[in-house]
Amino acid sequence: MNKNCLLCGVGGQGVVLASKLIAYGAMEKGMFVRTSETIGMAQRGGSVVSHVRMGEEIHSPMIPKGCADVLLAFEPAEAVRNLSYLRRGSKEGIVIVNKKAVQPVTATLGNGGYDSSEMLSYLKEHVKNLYVVDGEAICQKAGSPKTLNVALLGAAAASNGLGLDIKDIECEIERRVKPQYREMNLCALSLGAAALRGSTS
Template identity: 65%
Template sequence: MNKNCLLCGVGGQGVVLASKLIAYAAMEKGQQVRASETIGMAQRGGSVVSHVRMGEEIHSPLIPHGSADVIIAFEPAEAVRALPYLKADGQVIVNKKAVKPTTSTLSGQVYEGTEMIEYLKKTVQNLVVVDGDAICESAGSARVLNVALLGAAVASGALDVTLEEMETAIRANGKEQFFVMNKQALELGAKER
């Protein structure tokens, strides 16, 4: 059975690494994987989108609109922007903390993300809102947000990957000195489900 996962956020949040961890875990299970990233102005806080498709026979790396099994969103507005990709019964995992875009900062507009979370609650049937800040504080680093969101996605069942398989991917693709912290973030994220 094929799975489509769309990850989205802003530059510096770890979207690309999270997509690589998902791809690694799926390949270790013998699945075909195709992935593609759109990075654009990511280094300046711009949008980052990563498509990961896994299964027995995958031909294209891009997820068609209306066919993502799961959207993992590192930021609420990016989750809303990605909704056209979600299939009818798809799952959305979203970090509740907003990242104020440059345009909002320059114009003096207020953006806290709460209106986006409320919109998602009204629109998405299968929604998990993750308190990424609390998990990062418990784990000891803001750099584990991506792993926390992966923990919630794994626990939701939308990825067909176990926590143990994701731990293996983290160990194989990360620095050993950060493994314990990442494992804690993965487990805390899984509890958000």
Template identity: 60%
Template sequence: MTTNIMLAGVGGQGTVLASKLIAQSAMNHGQNARTAETIGMAQRGGCVVSHVRIGEELHSPMIPQGSADLLIGFEPAEAVRCLPYLREGGTVVVSSKAIKPVTASLSGSDYNGAEMLAFLKQQVEKLIVVDGEGICAQCGSAKVLNVALLGAAAASGVLGLTLEQLLETIRQRIPERFLDSNLKALSAGAKAATGE
């Protein structure tokens, strides 16, 4: 059995690191994992999409459209953009905080993500909306959104990894000075998903 996980965000949100944490956690526990990024303009504000596949028979790291079990959206519009990859009955974990794209800033249009979240609520049966901004404020760092979303994904049961497995990998991969805020974010994300 293969688990397909897509992560969609913008440059600077830690999307690639999150995909590496998922893959490393799987490999630490004897599973095969393949990853690929379609980064494009990954400077701050550009689209970043990571594909993570975990399972036995993995011939390609790329997730075919309509077959992602889990879509982790670091930003509402990016989650909507990648929705065609989600399989029927798949789960979406998304941060409620919108990041205004450069094009919207230049055109003067107003984008706050509410329309995108409303669209996701209409289209997705299993939707977990996480107050990423609130969790980051609570943890004292804007850079822990990625780990908070991983916590929510693990708590949802769809990620195929436990919080303990992610915790072990975070301790291995995250520098000591950032460890405390990331551990808090993992826990807060899990609580957001379970409604605690």
């Protein structure tokens, strides 16, 4: 069974690394994987979108609109911006979003700031399977703001919508994260999973 995960956020949040951990985890399970990223503004704090498609016969790395099983958003406005990719209907996809707003550089330059509560309210009105995660609190417990991507991966794995479980992501962290950063990332992964299980959609 094929799975599509779209990750979105702002440059510097670790979106691309998170997508790679998902891809590697899927390949270890014998799945065929295709990925694609839009990272032109990543280093300048611009929007970043990563497509991860896993399964058997996958001909394009890009997720078609309305076909994402999981939308993993590192901040609320990017979740709203990419909501058209979410699967709808009887098997509606899952949205997991970090509650803290991070303005992309385009908004900062144009004085176009926003309040995350407005975006979250919109998501609550338009998404059936929504999980809001306090990524900032998890990162404080884990010991570094750079663990946000792994915390959200933990939540995604716990949602059962990703096609991977916590152990799959743990194995990839052990393989691909430098030894001095493994413990904090494993902690963030566990905390992210616990936050998902303790939240309501």
